Amino acid sequence: xxxxxxxxxxxxxxxxxxxxxxxxWVLRDHLKLKGTKFGCGIxxxxxxxxxxxxxxxxxxxxxxxxxxxxxxxxxxxxxEDGTHPVQKAxxxxxxxxxxxxxxxQIMSASxxxxxxxxxxxxxxxxxxNGNICRCGTYVRIKKAIKTATNL
Amino acid sequence: MTKIKTTYxxxxxxxVSAAAGGGLVLGFGLLNSCDPAKTTAIDYPLELPxxxxxxxxxxxxxxxxxxxIMSPNPEIGQNVKTAMPMIVAEELDVNWKKVVVxxxxxxxxxxxxxxxxxxxxxxxxxxxxxxxxxxxxNMLMQAAALKWGVPLEEVSTLSGTxxxxxxxxxxxxxxxxxEAATLKVPEEVTLxxxxxxxxxxxxxxxxxxxxxxxxxxxxxxDYEEEGMLYATVIHPPQFGxxxxxxxxxxxxxxxxxxxxxxxxxxYSSAPKWQQKAFxxxxxxxxxxxxTWEVFKAARQLKVQWKIPSKIENTTNDKERLTALLEDxxxxxxxKDGDVEKAFQKSTKIIESxxxxxxxxxxxxxxMNFFADVTADKARxxxxxxxPEVALGMLTDILKLPKEKIEIQLTRIGGGFGRxxxxxxxxxxxxxxxxxxxxxxxxxxREEDMSYGPFRPTYKIFYKAALSKANELTAFKVKGAGSQxxxxxxxxxPAGTVDNFLxxxxxxxxxxxxxxxxxxxxNFTAGVEQAFLDEVAEAADKDPIDFRIELFKxxxxxxxxxxxxxxxxxxxxxxxxxxxxxxxxxxxxxxxRGVAAYFCHNSYVAQVVDIKMVNDTxxxxxxxxxVDCGVVVNPxxxxxxxxxxxxxxxxxxxxxxxxxxxxxxxKRNFDDYKLIRQKxxxxxxxxxxxxNNIDPTGxxxxxxxxxxxxxxxxxxxxxxxxxxxxxxxxxxxxxx
Ligand code: FES
Ligand code: FES
Numbered sequence: 001x002x003x004x005x006x007x008x009x010x011x012x013x014x015x016x017x018x019x020x021x022x023x024x025w026v027l028r029d030h031l032k033l034k035g036t037k038f039g040c041g042i043x044x045x046x047x048x049x050x051x052x053x054x055x056x057x058x059x060x061x062x063x064x065x066x067x068x069x070x071x072x073x074x075x076x077x078x079x080e081d082g083t084h085p086v087q088k089a090x091x092x093x094x095x096x097x098x099x100x101x102x103x104x105q106i107m108s109a110s111x112x113x114x115x116x117x118x119x120x121x122x123x124x125x126x127x128x129n130g131n132i133c134r135c136g137t138y139v140r141i142k143k144a145i146k147t148a149t150n151l
Numbered sequence: 152m153t154k155i156k157t158t159y160x161x162x163x164x165x166x167v168s169a170a171a172g173g174g175l176v177l178g179f180g181l182l183n184s185c186d187p188a189k190t191t192a193i194d195y196p197l198e199l200p201x202x203x204x205x206x207x208x209x210x211x212x213x214x215x216x217x218x219x220i221m222s223p224n225p226e227i228g229q230n231v232k233t234a235m236p237m238i239v240a241e242e243l244d245v246n247w248k249k250v251v252v253x254x255x256x257x258x259x260x261x262x263x264x265x266x267x268x269x270x271x272x273x274x275x276x277x278x279x280x281x282x283x284x285x286x287x288x289n290m291l292m293q294a295a296a297l298k299w300g301v302p303l304e305e306v307s308t309l310s311g312t313x314x315x316x317x318x319x320x321x322x323x324x325x326x327x328x329x330e331a332a333t334l335k336v337p338e339e340v341t342l343x344x345x346x347x348x349x350x351x352x353x354x355x356x357x358x359x360x361x362x363x364x365x366x367x368x369x370x371x372x373d374y375e376e377e378g379m380l381y382a383t384v385i386h387p388p389q390f391g392x393x394x395x396x397x398x399x400x401x402x403x404x405x406x407x408x409x410x411x412x413x414x415x416x417x418y419s420s421a422p423k424w425q426q427k428a429f430x431x432x433x434x435x436x437x438x439x440x441x442t443w444e445v446f447k448a449a450r451q452l453k454v455q456w457k458i459p460s461k462i463e464n465t466t467n468d469k470e471r472l473t474a475l476l477e478d479x480x481x482x483x484x485x486k487d488g489d490v491e492k493a494f495q496k497s498t499k500i501i502e503s504x505x506x507x508x509x510x511x512x513x514x515x516x517x518m519n520f521f522a523d524v525t526a527d528k529a530r531x532x533x534x535x536x537x538p539e540v541a542l543g544m545l546t547d548i549l550k551l552p553k554e555k556i557e558i559q560l561t562r563i564g565g566g567f568g569r570x571x572x573x574x575x576x577x578x579x580x581x582x583x584x585x586x587x588x589x590x591x592x593x594x595x596r597e598e599d600m601s602y603g604p605f606r607p608t609y610k611i612f613y614k615a616a617l618s619k620a621n622e623l624t625a626f627k628v629k630g631a632g633s634q635x636x637x638x639x640x641x642x643x644p645a646g647t648v649d650n651f652l653x654x655x656x657x658x659x660x661x662x663x664x665x666x667x668x669x670x671x672x673n674f675t676a677g678v679e680q681a682f683l684d685e686v687a688e689a690a691d692k693d694p695i696d697f698r699i700e701l702f703k704x705x706x707x708x709x710x711x712x713x714x715x716x717x718x719x720x721x722x723x724x725x726x727x728x729x730x731x732x733x734x735x736x737x738x739x740x741x742x743r744g745v746a747a748y749f750c751h752n753s754y755v756a757q758v759v760d761i762k763m764v765n766d767t768x769x770x771x772x773x774x775x776x777v778d779c780g781v782v783v784n785p786x787x788x789x790x791x792x793x794x795x796x797x798x799x800x801x802x803x804x805x806x807x808x809x810x811x812x813x814x815x816x817k818r819n820f821d822d823y824k825l826i827r828q829k830x831x832x833x834x835x836x837x838x839x840x841x842n843n844i845d846p847t848g849x850x851x852x853x854x855x856x857x858x859x860x861x862x863x864x865x866x867x868x869x870x871x872x873x874x875x876x877x878x879x880x881x882x883x884x885x886x
Contacts, residue, residue, distance in 0.1 A: 018406065018407075021441075025443035029443070035366020038372065040820045042820070044819065075366030082364055090364045091364060096359075096364070097794050098562070099228065099564075100370060100564030131828070132827060135228045135794045139834065
């Protein structure tokens with residue numbers, strides 16, 4: 001058991017958990033931020049994607065002890081009211097079906113656009129390949145990312 | 152305009168029966184003012200009213216004209232939470248922007264068939280939902296007519312407002328809602344003409360869209376309550392196994408763990424079709440303070456499992472299926488003419504055998520449910536496709552009366568058939584009952600993938616005969632599958648050929664099987680459409696021409712009278728796909744396959760386009776032509792088609808689990824390959840046939856045929872026929 005100070009969505013949070021607790025479960029069970037989803041627990045599906053210092057990372061596979069001094073952004077902190085260009089584009093293309101994977105998709109897409117504002121098709125595919133969508137929304141995801149580059 | 156009866160009894164309860172057999176019963180409460188705090192308008196920046204006037208089980212109207220429409224059926228991504236309220240709103244004649252949609256809980260007094268399954272939500276509720284909207288509209292008009300002292304016939308509505316033209320007066324729905332709620336339910340109401348629809352047929356965004364993209368806690372997995380504990384379960388790794396002993400004391404002492412125990416469930420009172428899925432009825436339960444702690448503790452379990460009396464191997468299953476197909480005792484299920492004689496007289500014979508493996512459902516959200524069971528009542532919250540069936544099982548197993556069990560429905564993180572089987576709801580209930588605390592049960596992905604039930608493994612043999620003039624003279628299909636047959640005796644091409652024989656056998660198996668998106672069709676459509684491609688080639692005919700000829704025959708001169716499809720609508724989607732995809736214009740380097748299928752009451756024709764990139768096939772585009780009658784929400788409908796296409800392609804390319812000595816081969820996404828962005832088609836385009844036929848569902852119909860269209864395109868690209876699923880490209884090759 002350890003006491004950890006985390007910087008999440010611009011605010012400082014304290015949690016008391018075991019050192020090996022993955023960020024995913026700290027967010028969901030301890031900080032009640034339910035937007036980040038559990039899909040596989042082994043960094044294979046992308047449902048749990050968050051930004052750590054601006055990079056898309058799988059929160060199910062990062063122990064809380066490795067996050068000291070890092071800035072974490074979750075879907076709840078991506079924008080105040082759902083107005084990040086990627087979120088807007090997602091609504092415009094009505095991307096979601098069941099919706100369960102979409103927070104992870106959006107976090108991967110927004111991390112991509114932050115470092116590469118005009119990605120080409122291959123770059124989009126490459127960046128999004130780690131995010132599974134069991135409902136099969138892939139074609140709209142690609143369209144929405146292209147729309148977001150112009151928003 | 153159609154006048155339609157609303158029959159009701161003296162106690163002022165409206166009973167509405169949908170013609171298609173589903174039926175809806177609407178309880179009409181009188182003037183209920185509801186607590187507005189309970190309603191959250193996540194998606195609409197609307198100012199919520201202070202009072203709600205409850206005008207039926209479906210509709211609440213606020214004094215400011217904001218309307219809440221309840222969505223009765225579970226939402227698994229098939230978008231009924233948007234489409235069903237659209238139908239009510241259309242007949243109510245309200246501005247869609249003023250509508251708040253709320254998910255109804257299980258309420259057997261107000262609704263019937265609160266099920267997500269078989270692509271039937273829209274089809275079975277179409278009439279009932281329209282009557283619900285029209286009835287409330289009529290009552291609002293009556294209230295206004297009374298207020299103004301004018302005859303009802305002089306009153307009309309437009310988008311949430313009631314008008315009296317002669318005196319140029321108008322009132323908002325909210326201004327008369329309280330009076331309307333005291334009126335008698337009309338015996339007859341008028342439905343709109345389809346040509347006057349303004350909401351139905353309008354591309355409409357998912358009502359939960361904003362909640363989804365901002366990470367709101369919409370899913371069962373997100374639900375929690377103060378004081379709740381977390382639980383996970385470990386089932387035996389082999390079917391038919393049980394628990395001999397395990398290190399209960401050791402694991403109980405782990406940090407954050409509150410209890411560890413064995414649980415065995417007696418499902419004997421459950422419906423047979425559910426029991427079949429619940430072969431693993433014993434388990435070890437780990438309860439604790441957080442998900443991570445229970446997951447981690449579950450990994451520390453050292454269990455001595457009992458050795459099952461029967462151990463199944465997939466390799467043996469393949470041989471057993473072949474033996475069944477060759478068995479003389481195979482059972483005929485349809486026979487027209489005499490196929491054997493026709494084979495003897497034919498000029499050409501084409502025959503092939505196709506197979507497919509077991510499949511897990513793998514919804515994105517692993518099984519989970521919240522339960523709070525006390526001595527005299529129980530409350531459940533979570534994702535289930537069949538809440539009413541779950542309620543029945545809970546009543547028997549928890550030994551509580553129905554009225555004491557409440558089931559609230561959340562958004563569902565994918566179903567694909569898995570959540571038709573509510574074992575996880577029963578497990579959650581028993582765990583909570585045993586420890587006397589509210590709990591949330593969560594499966595790990597490994598448990599989710601290995602529990603089952605699985606899509607059965609199947610094998611089909613086809614044989615067709617052509618005459619000298621290259622006409623199809625005989626068609627034979629023999630099919631077998633684990634715990635069920637894949638054969639549909641009365642579907643196409645039955646009815647189009649004089650000599651037809653369908654036979655099937657069931658293979659006994661210990662592996663639990665159940666419905667998987669588009670049951671049976673998910674195999675049969677693809678292989679039948681691949682076989683027809685072989686037959687068309689042997690007949691030296693274009694594959695679309697070949698099929699159209701058959702349908703024309705079934706239109707004018709059908710064989711038998713039990714054929715379960717409309718050949719004209721079938722032909723319609725093929726003609727539409729031919730035109731839209733420019734089928735007749737050949738392009739260099741583009742390899743195309745076509746397929747068409749009818750299932751779940753809808754018709755879909757597809758063309759898959761492939762290009763070869765460094766000798767690897769890549770699906771560049773999938774074209775769809777769909778006839779599902781009236782398209783309620785074109786945007787949601789197109790999304791359903793796309794989702795089914797991608798699921799079908801992924802299943803054909805990669806989907807497979809095997810069992811070795813009874814152990815499943817894959818338990819998580821490192822082993823189990825699901826279709827990803829790299830494998831997905833670059834483009835999908837969908838065209839709907841326009842007609843006024845009552846709507847049918849779209850959650851399933853685009854999946855089955857695309858497997859055949861893919862196989863046929865691959866044949867064009869590689870010169871090879873693909874008989875066994877998955878088509879087996881290496882795990883990470885892009886396609
Ligand atoms: S839950 Fe983290 S990648 Fe799947
Ligand atoms: S929308 Fe359901 S998993 Fe992606």
